[in-house]
Amino acid sequence: MTEEKPLVQLIQDHISSGLQDLPVFHTVAVKLQQLLSTRSFEIDDIIELIGEDQSLSSRVLKVANSSYYAGLTKIATIKDAIIRLGAQEIANMAMLASQFEFYQSSNETLNRMMQGLWSHSLACAVGAKWTARKAGYPGMASEAFMGGLLHDIGKLALLKVLDDILRNKETSAHISDQLICEIMGAMHEEVGYNLMKGWNFPDFYCDIANGHHKSNFDQSNILLVSVRLANLACSKLGRGVGPADPAIAIFSAPEAQFLGLKEIALAELEIVIEDADGITMS
Secondary structure (H helix, E strand, O other), rough: OOOOOOHHHHHHHHHHHHHHHOOOOHHHHHHHHHHHHHHHHHHHHHHHOOOHHHHHHHHHHHHHHHHHHHOOOOOHHHHHHHHHHHHHHHHHHHHHHHHHHOOOOOOHHHHHHHHHHHHHHHHHHHHHHHHHHHOHHHHHHHHHHHHHHHHOOOHHHHHHHHHHHOOOOOOOOOHHHHHHHHHHHHHHHHHHHHHHOOOOHHHHHHHHHHHHHOOOOOOOHHHHHHHHHHHHHHHHOOOOOOOOOOOHHHHOOHHHHOOOOHHHHHHHHHHHHHHHOOOOOO
């Protein structure tokens, strides 16, 4: 009789055998981010890439016309969306529209965790974008949004691994919320970093995945600092997997001090995060 491996060992075995095979990214959405990072592209290149998946095209247009992005007139085509909102925003929409479908599981416990993680990722993205603009870095706002959306991608990867393990009945361990949170807390930064490196994401996104909880961090990295501050506000408000922690003092956080955001601005950030559901996915 084969002795059952400890759960953490099973997870590590799955990760080492095929981290890049986990269903956590849409190929076209990743290609768009890679294309924009080269800084040498035409509008037609973006239209052609998104056109590879008609379902994705329609979802991008739906997001573009959601209350979060919508202008006075409806956006009817991808080209219209690029002209009005810019290439980086459209690439972000493609990632946003495609990510939602990955945060689902047939396992009730894991599905609930994934839905909480999606809510957190979306709120952090909106908060990080607002923070970058408010702190005086509007040119970094789109990248801050994407950094916030993907900062916890390692947690999603770990939940997908757990999903596989449970589906294949590789463990008899009781999978509680506490156990899942402990595993994600201990492993998600490294897993997220390696995952994004493997998919050839720009380094600044990889650095965010790897450093959004570390006590020692580069305070000159505006994208990282913006995501960390939004992430902190999400934790305070309970936008995520765990309960709210109103004791968190955002004003005294080094991220807020470095960005020069006062109490009024931080109160606005909390409102922005609370209202982050204006982007329609379904």
